[in-house]
Amino acid sequence: MDLILDIKNLTMNFGGLKALDGVNLHIRQGEIAALIGPNGAGKTTLFNCLTGIYAPSSGDILLYQPGAKPKRLNGLKINTITSLGVARTFQNIRLFGGMTVLENVMIGRHARSKSGILGAIFRPPATRVEEKAIVDKSYAILEYIDLAPYVNELAKNLPYGAQRRLEIARALATEPRLLLLDEPAAGMNPQETRELEGLLVRLQADHELSILLIEHDMKLVMNLARNIFVLDYGEEIARGTPLEIRHNPAVIKAYLGEEADAEIG
Amino acid sequence: MKYAPELKRSATIALWLILLTFPIMVIQVNTIENIVVWRWMNIAGVGTVAFVLSFLWQIYQHRKTESPLPVSAHLPAFQRLLADPKLYRPMLIFIAAFALVFPFTASHYQINIMSTALIYIMLGLGLNIEVGLAGLLDLGYVAFYAVGAYSYALLNYHFGLGFWTLLPAGALLAAFFGILVGFPVLRLRGDYLAIVTLAFAEILRLVLENWNALSFGPSGISNIPRPGLFGIELTLEQSAVYMYFLLIALCLLTIFVIYRLQHSRIGRAWVALREDELACQAMGIDKTRAKLTAFALGATWAGMAGVLFAAKTTFINPASFTFMESAMILAIVVLGGMGSIVGVIIAALAIILLPEYLRVLGDYRMLLFGAALIGMMVFRPRGLITPSSRTYVFQPSEHQERT
Amino acid sequence: MNYFWDLFLGGLTRGSIYALIALGYTMVYGILQLINFAHGEIYMIAAFTALIVASILTMQGLTGFSVLILAGVIAILYAAAYGFTVEKIAYKPLRQASRLSPLISAIGMSIFLQNYVMLAQTSDFLPFPNLLPQSEFLDSISAWIGPSDFIIIVTSSVVMIALSLLLKFTKMGRAMRATAQDREMAMLTGVSVNRIISRTFIIGSALAAIGGLLIASHVGRINFYIGFNAGIKAFTAAVLGGIGSIPGAMLGGLVLGLAESFGTGYISSDYESVFAFTILILILILKPDGILGRSSQQKV
Structure with a gap:
């Protein structure tokens, strides 16, 4: 199967602290993979390196593109990486709170549309067509993600679970090939988590989307991911199928070391 | 008395402001002729203004905590006027007419x-x-x-x-x-x-x-x-x-x-x-x-x-x-x-x-x-007019009508 | 060499004053993230208060050191009281508002206080008596350093050391630093945030008053507008050093004072403030958080 993302020997230093130390990770096209590990293991740092928020200290992040040479993402600007087809959600929700739900998704269309200042002022037919397409496409995404009833609400007034889904909707609007989800189920009740699981399965099937997921809800991870990578103290300590990870002594130790009641599987 | 505590507080605040403004408001020195002018009357002015304003402020605070209005109800009449074409169209015409006539009058x-x-x-x-x-x-x-x-x-x-x-x-x-x-x-x-x-x-x-x-x-x-x-x-x-x-x-x-x-x-x-x-x-x-x-x-x-x-x-x-x-x-x-x-x-x-x-x-x-x-x-820390968010016209797709 | 030394001393003197006023900006900013535009006016009001008190005392026949101490103490107390009151009136009701609202309120307060002093006192320049003490010791070093330069540099160093110790070792200082770090967390651990904010304004205003007193004595005249320029310069100093950082404000003040002194001395005296602002821009372009500012690496 073809790779979409290949991370080789990625290291990220903050001053003297090694937040990531020689991490290797790869995702195949159309696959759901998961990144797990105790708090502070460097999972979000990895996302930040991948999306251009941090410039990695060393190593390679390669994004494979159909019919082109793989693109090295290291040190590219955040928006460039988004345009290349990598989108993400944030662990601590970062919606545009003062904008409506629809507008939040419309912002996501920015990378896939192009009218400029003159277009805005004179509003020629091309701009009007594009603007309508932005609205319609955004609304379609909201319907797909079951947020249509909230369409004109302010994002900050949404219930928590809906905010998490809106983050996903917004990311989808950028038409990603690789979607990075940072703890999408955090703070959700079991019902909402089940719905999220259904949504992600649907997403992967309908859009052939590759998904990398950071998640603490092990049930969700084990149900969804085909491939799991485990980080601890910035180093990869295990990788494999859910079954392999469940019985890996290093993983159990890393989790039990952190908190005794962490459930593996 | 209904407002006794507020009055007392206002008096304290007025006293504080009188003391605070005393050197600047009351004393005026002329260093060249070595004269000091004492303008005692200013105390009365500062005291009255401070007392009245702080009393009104406390009443306002009181009202606000007693009946906290939801933000939407807080929209001033003016802003509701802006939202209704029946009301703002004549107003626009009036403003335009005024702007046209103004320089000639x-x-x-x-x-x-x-x-x-x-x-x-x-x-x-x-x-x-x-x-x-x-x-x-x-x-x-x-x-x-x-x-x-x-x-x-x-x-x-x-x-x-x-x-x-x-x-x-x-x-x-x-x-x-x-x-x-x-x-x-x-x-x-x-x-x-x-x-x-x-x-x-x-x-x-x-x-x-x-x-x-x-x-x-x-x-x-x-x-x-x-x-x-x-x-x-x-x-x-x-x-x-x-x-x-x-x-x-x-x-x-x-x-x-x-x-x-x-x-x-x-x-x-x-x-x-x-x-x-x-x-x-x-x-x-x-x-x-x-x-x-x-x-x-x-x-x-x-x-x-x-x-x-x-x-x-x-x-x-x-x-x-x-x-x-x-x-x-x-x-x-x-x-x-x-x-x-x-x-x-x-x-x-x-x-x-x-x-x-x-x-x-x-x-x-x-x-x-x-x-x-x-x-x-x-x-009004948010200013006179809170910008309202825009609603868009969109085409609901047919297969999603159930929502 | 002699000219260089003179410029250096002049810069140091000027810088110490900037630093004293900058501390008030930086402390308030650290806690409220507010540019307190009225801070310069507090300094101006302190100078006026000192002038009034000193004039009355002199007319009563007092001289020398006792005038300095009495006028100084009263001016500092008044400045502190003004700082406290300004915060209660113009900023406290705006704790929950967006960041720009208190800024406009601060600009309003600055306009108000300027006009208040102008109307109640005068719009002309007033001569300010030299309150700084004379002594044989100062005369003996006057070949090296002017007496008022010496007093200004020593006084502001002592004040700044005292402030640093206060912040480092007292319970109040710790509470203030905690509040600057994370207001909500400080509140959870039982710090009364309102009290801390009040104290910040009181301390900052007192420092500005000391600065105002020293510079008014040094320059010899004041008017209602002196606060504005000094305020902008001091704020520039605070940003230069890294706003929110106490040592940063001190360093920023010195850098700014020296830049102005050398710039006017060696290049052109017409462009005094231009040197200050140019240094600010250059440093911020190279170091976007100021010389000693905390890195702004965002947490994601």
Whole structure:
């Protein structure tokens, strides 16, 4: 199967602290993979390196593109990486709170549309067509993600679970090939988590989307991911199928070391 | 008594303020003749004003905690008026009629004041792009205004270029200056950006003040020509009326352009940038470009306003471009309710016209202006008009009708 | 060499004053993220209060050191009271508002206080008596350093050391630093945030008063507008050093003072403030968080 993302020997230093130390990770096209590990293991740092928020200290992040040479993402600007087809959600929700739900998704269309200042002022037919397409496409995404009833609400007034889904909707609007989800189920009740699981399965099937997921809800991870990578103290300590990870002594130790009641599987 | 505790508190506050203002308000020393003047009467004034205001404030606080209104119900009547076409259409017609008739009924002096207010509407709307929409706190907006004004005055003086050539030229030069300033500083965050823009504006002003060979120094440039009208000779009064209508036209143009920008892909990107810079970038928006565009467009309007200002007053000098001017324009944007076009217009009219018509208050004008700024912020921290969010028309897809 | 030394001393003197006023800006900013535009006016009011008190005392026949101490103490107390009151009136009701609202309120307060002093006192420049003490020791070093330069540099150093110790070792200092770090967390651990904010304003205003007193004595005249320029310069100093950072404000003040002194001395005296602002822009372009500012690496 073809790779979409290949991370080789990625290291990220903050001053003297090694937040990531020689991490290797790869995702195949159309696959759901998961990144797990105790708090502070460097999972979000990895996302930040991948999306251009941090410039990695060393190593390679390669994004494979159909019919082109793989693109090295290291040190590219955040928006460039988004345009290349990598989108993400944030662990601590970062919606545009003062904008409506629809507008939040419309912002996501920015990378896939192009009218400029003159277009805005004179509003020629091309701009009007594009603007309508932005609205319609955004609304379609909201319907797909079951947020249509909230369409004109302010994002900050949404219930928590809906905010998490809106983050996903917004990311989808950028038409990603690789979607990075940072703890999408955090703070959700079991019902909402089940719905999220259904949504992600649907997403992967309908859009052939590759998904990398950071998640603490092990049930969700084990149900969804085909491939799991485990980080601890910035180093990869295990990788494999859910079954392999469940019985890996290093993983159990890393989790039990952190908190005794962490459930593996 | 119902308000006993409030009265007691007000008395304490009044006493405190009497003590606080005692040296400044009561004592006046004349060090040359060694005389001290004691103005005891001032105590009564301070005490009364402090007592009444603090009592009213406490009653207000009381009311607010007793019946906390939900935000939506808090919308002032005025804003509901704006939302209903049946109500705002006649109002628009009335305003248009007033604007048309005004110069023929008002005095020369009043026309001039109104023209000044119109210039500030343009300035306010321009700064609104930077601060209100894109969230870039610019404390040196007056620099772009100065660039426009000096472009007109100097290029006219040296090369004899006319108003209509220099109006776009001044705007472009200001935009260019905006990009020049913006490029190095736009990666600075919030308040760092604020102080750097302030610094640039001060540098520009000081250079204009001291570089006599370029700018004629503090004495400024006079005899700047008024805009021409197909070569027709205009009297002073006629040219004031002409200027007034020119400004009305350009204000309408400004409103149109800014409305369009605000409701466009670019405008949305600015608002997103203001809301969350990082998430905005993660949505594929080029932060630097969006900021530079906002900065340059804001500057364009200031440049245009500068040209108009120079043409209107026919005299400019660096004293017109101090930090106070930037503060005034910023006050217009914040008082108007950040991002609201109608709010900015109302605030500009209020801030420029009120002090002018309050000249009867004489020296107390600026004192009251300062107090009014504080009062406005305390009572309406979001400004006069809260920008309402826009609803869009969309096509629900057929297979999703069940929702 | 001698000229260089003179400029250096002049810069140091000027810088110490900037630093004293900058501390008030930086402390308030650290806790409220507010540019307190009225801070410069507090300094101006302190100078006026000192002038009034000193004049009355002199007319009563007092001289020398006792005038300095009495006028100084009263001016500092009054400045502190003004700072406290300004915060209660113009900023406290705006705790929940967006960041720009208190800024406008601060600008309003600045306009108000300027006009208040202008109307109640005068719009002319007033001569300010030199309150700084004379002594044989100061005369003996006057070949090296002017007496008022010496007093200003020593006094502001002592005040700044005292402030640093206060912040480092007292319970109040710790609470203030905690509040600056994370207001909500400080509140959870039982710090009364309102009290801390009040104290910040009181301390900052007192420092500004000391600065105002020293510079007014040094320059010899005051008017209602002196606060504005000094305020902008001091704020620039605070940003230069890294706003929110106490040592940053001190360093920023010195850098700014020296830049102005050398710039006017060696290049052109017309462009005094231009040097200050140019240094600010250059440093911020190279170091976007100021010389000693905390890195702004965002947490995601």
